Amino acid sequence: MNNAKPLRFRNGFVVPLVELPHLDYAEFSESLLAEVAADARIASYFGRPLADGLEIYAILAHDWNGELSLLRTQVNGSFPSLTPLCPQLHLFERELAEQYGVRPDKHPWLKPVRFHKTWIDAADIWGRPHGKHPVPGDMEFYRVDGEEVHEVAVGPVHAGVIEPGHFRFQCHGEEVMHLEISLGYQHRGIEQMLIGGPHPSTIYLLETSAGDTTVGHATAYSQLLESLAGCESPLRAQAIRALALELERLANHVGDIGALAGDVGFLPTASFCGRLRGDYLNLTAELCGSRFGRGLVRPGGVGFDLDGTLPQTFVERLKILKRETRGAIDLCFDAPSVLARFEGTGLVRTDDAEALGMVGVAARGCGLVRDARLHHPFGIWEGGFDTPIIELDGDVFARGNVRRREINASLELINQLLRGLPQGPISQPLGPLAADSLALSLCEGWRGEVVHAAITDAVGRIDRYKIVDPSFHNWSGLSMAMRGQQISDFPLCNKSFNLSYCGFDL
Amino acid sequence: MLTIIRERLRQGHRTGKYPKVEPIMPERFRGLPQLAQNLTPQSCADAVASCPFTALSSNGGKLQLDLGRCLFCADCPAAADHAALAFSNDYRLATSRREDMFLDDNVYHVAGMLNKSMRKLFGRSLKLRQVSAGGCNACEADLNVLSTLVFDLARFGIQFVASPRHADGIMVTGPVTENMKSALLDTYAAIPEPKLVIASGACAIAGGPYCNSPEAHQGIGDLLPVDLYIPGCPPHPYTALDGLLRMLGRIE
Numbered sequence: 001m002n003n004a005k006p007l008r009f010r011n012g013f014v015v016p017l018v019e020l021p022h023l024d025y026a027e028f029s030e031s032l033l034a035e036v037a038a039d040a041r042i043a044s045y046f047g048r049p050l051a052d053g054l055e056i057y058a059i060l061a062h063d064w065n066g067e068l069s070l071l072r073t074q075v076n077g078s079f080p081s082l083t084p085l086c087p088q089l090h091l092f093e094r095e096l097a098e099q100y101g102v103r104p105d106k107h108p109w110l111k112p113v114r115f116h117k118t119w120i121d122a123a124d125i126w127g128r129p130h131g132k133h134p135v136p137g138d139m140e141f142y143r144v145d146g147e148e149v150h151e152v153a154v155g156p157v158h159a160g161v162i163e164p165g166h167f168r169f170q171c172h173g174e175e176v177m178h179l180e181i182s183l184g185y186q187h188r189g190i191e192q193m194l195i196g197g198p199h200p201s202t203i204y205l206l207e208t209s210a211g212d213t214t215v216g217h218a219t220a221y222s223q224l225l226e227s228l229a230g231c232e233s234p235l236r237a238q239a240i241r242a243l244a245l246e247l248e249r250l251a252n253h254v255g256d257i258g259a260l261a262g263d264v265g266f267l268p269t270a271s272f273c274g275r276l277r278g279d280y281l282n283l284t285a286e287l288c289g290s291r292f293g294r295g296l297v298r299p300g301g302v303g304f305d306l307d308g309t310l311p312q313t314f315v316e317r318l319k320i321l322k323r324e325t326r327g328a329i330d331l332c333f334d335a336p337s338v339l340a341r342f343e344g345t346g347l348v349r350t351d352d353a354e355a356l357g358m359v360g361v362a363a364r365g366c367g368l369v370r371d372a373r374l375h376h377p378f379g380i381w382e383g384g385f386d387t388p389i390i391e392l393d394g395d396v397f398a399r400g401n402v403r404r405r406e407i408n409a410s411l412e413l414i415n416q417l418l419r420g421l422p423q424g425p426i427s428q429p430l431g432p433l434a435a436d437s438l439a440l441s442l443c444e445g446w447r448g449e450v451v452h453a454a455i456t457d458a459v460g461r462i463d464r465y466k467i468v469d470p471s472f473h474n475w476s477g478l479s480m481a482m483r484g485q486q487i488s489d490f491p492l493c494n495k496s497f498n499l500s501y502c503g504f505d506l
Numbered sequence: 507m508l509t510i511i512r513e514r515l516r517q518g519h520r521t522g523k524y525p526k527v528e529p530i531m532p533e534r535f536r537g538l539p540q541l542a543q544n545l546t547p548q549s550c551a552d553a554v555a556s557c558p559f560t561a562l563s564s565n566g567g568k569l570q571l572d573l574g575r576c577l578f579c580a581d582c583p584a585a586a587d588h589a590a591l592a593f594s595n596d597y598r599l600a601t602s603r604r605e606d607m608f609l610d611d612n613v614y615h616v617a618g619m620l621n622k623s624m625r626k627l628f629g630r631s632l633k634l635r636q637v638s639a640g641g642c643n644a645c646e647a648d649l650n651v652l653s654t655l656v657f658d659l660a661r662f663g664i665q666f667v668a669s670p671r672h673a674d675g676i677m678v679t680g681p682v683t684e685n686m687k688s689a690l691l692d693t694y695a696a697i698p699e700p701k702l703v704i705a706s707g708a709c710a711i712a713g714g715p716y717c718n719s720p721e722a723h724q725g726i727g728d729l730l731p732v733d734l735y736i737p738g739c740p741p742h743p744y745t746a747l748d749g750l751l752r753m754l755g756r757i758e
Contacts, residue, residue: 159668189721200558211644274654289534295580
């Protein structure tokens with residue numbers, strides 16, 4: 001088995017494809033399962049079509065060593081599914097089946113993921129008509145039968161101003177026995193549009209892959225391109241990126257706590273947080289003109305400097321915002337009526353979270369220490385972050401409290417960054433990208449780790465670009481959280497995860 | 507209870523005085539572009555070629571910008587490399603007609619009001635159903651913001667509602683992905699007549715960054731009769747609010 005020992009790297013690595021061993025599928029599976037047994041988890045898993053089959057790349061994260069291991073194999077037609085032994089692969093394998101018409105044999109839940117045509121000229125494994133666009137949500141849903149069992153279907157268009165998705169609840173009275181989530185309505189074909197790039201439009205596609213994580217996705221992409229070009233962005237640019245990333249975290253966490261409060265009818269926090277969220281977005285707009293950080297993070301550096309009176313403005317505004325945010329949030333976490341609704345609702349057990357490969361806020365709320373800023377730091381984060389926020393209970397309260405504590409931590413991080421803002425340029429030109437190589441970049445966005453991987457062709461153009469938004473790992477967690485809950489608690493559980501539809505659908 | 511009241515006093519009154527008092531936009535905000543006049547044919551052609559989203563075209567040698575396609579990019583190559591345009595701070599961008607979004611002589615026709623009978627119906631109470639059809643959640647997020655106490659959309663009689671049956675109109679975001687097309691059309695059909703259609707954001711107007719995607723349509727223009735276009739990627743909440751109020755004749 002020695003020859004199947006996977007190569008190990010750190011975040012931001014680039015490896016020439018020739019150095020990467022070709023394993024046969026049996027060796028590949030054995031190594032992958034051995035890695036997972038040794039505490040690794042799947043960070044990314046994707047295919048690349050070749051003339052004579054499909055290459056599969058697996059990227060596993062060893063959090064405590066800060067390392068990432070890389071495996072590749074090649075399959076043709078069908079291959080034994082690893083999902084029964086490694087459930088966190090279930091969506092990745094379904095994705096391969098949908099994109100390339102391959103069949104993971106004995107996959108226990110083999111259904112479409114995003115409802116699009118196969119990416120290559122291969123037959124659809126579900127036998128959907130060739131050449132026609134599949135119908136979204138057209139699949140066999142899991143059903144519970146029984147005289148007193150009923151099914152509730154929700155979506156794709158929901159009640160609020162939110163993104164579309166379809167949910168099927170199997171209920172016995174109020175109690176939910178199972179929730180199945182079918183997405184794909186937001187599928188815009190991003191990964192396919194990136195092939196042959198980087199194009200002038202590429203950065204905009206990545207900034208909008210999940211609009212509320214613009215800075216997270218743009219940072220992951222920029223780090224990746226810098227690695228491929230063999231250069232590093234200036235320190236000042238890295239600090240500004242880190243600052244914007246924390247502002248994004250603040251805006252979203254504050255908004256989420258407001259939304260949680262709103263869902264249990266605690267209006268003071270709901271109204272105050274709605275306003276405060278906007279104030280954090282406005283700070284980002286002071287920096288780059290866009291409330292969502294559009295145009296700020298660019299390969300090679302950042303597009304806008306934090307110069308003139310801006311640092312002072314930031315310090316002053318944040319001082320006031322900090323007080324107001326704490327006041328607004330503590331109100332709801334001190335109210336017994338709110339806590340009674342938060343505690344014990346939407347429970348996810350740590351074992352399940354681990355088996356499903358959950359990441360980010362949702363994983364940290366289940367007691368899993370998973371934070372790319374700590375484990376897989378890049379650039380300015382190296383040695384700069386040592387306090388991941390963990391809650392043990394796995395319920396709505398835990399996910400809310402992770403956010404509350406992360407808000408305090410982010411405010412402190414921003415203060416540190418503002419105090420020690422390095423001098424120097426904010427951007428540097430990027431050279432040509434390494435050819436025939438694979439690069440990987442991780443960034444801890446506000447929801448969780450954003451993983452981008454790219455394979456370049458012989459002239460250094462992108463041949464395959466793979467995006468993993470944290471939501472991709474975490475939607476299954478929401479299903480688990482709903483088991484045995486009252487259906488009326490769904491909005492609350494859903495808010496406590498607040499996952500991205502477009503980040504999943506791409 | 508006392509803590510809540512104390513905190514309420516501390517947080518203060520936050521609802522803005524818009525539209526009586528003009529909002530102060532961030533200094534780096536990118537609003538209505540000003541096109542450079544007297545460009546040489548060569549620099550005009552270069553500028554046109556530089557836009558990845560084909561927002562620029564040449565109208566008989568004169569530069570023309572389609573604000574429906576413009577993403578207000580921070581690193582707009584036509585602005586940075588060819589000095590063909592510059593962004594002003596003007597957030598008032600919504601228009602009533604698609605053709606009004608083509609800017610060439612720096613005269614921009616913002617949205618006018620609905621006709622008298624429609625104003626009588628909707629001028630003081632407008633309920634909207636929002637449908638995200640492939641949006642990246644930035645447009646949706648900044649529409650949600652309108653319902654917060656800063657903008658307090660309800661004070662203008664405008665509200666987002668849960669059911670199309672309760673709605674007077676539909677507000678669409680996103681380029682309309684193939685997978686959302688039928689749900690969007692069903693939602694539109696479920697709204698009682700007469701009804702309004704609003705396209706919010708570059709995606710809904712002309713496809714935005716996804717204008718070349720085989721999985722998306724180029725906005726709702728070919729699918730629904732649009733009454734109001736709100737440009738931006740995403741539109742600033744004040745851009746959206748300004749457009750809505752102009753349409754209802756609440757500001758002129």
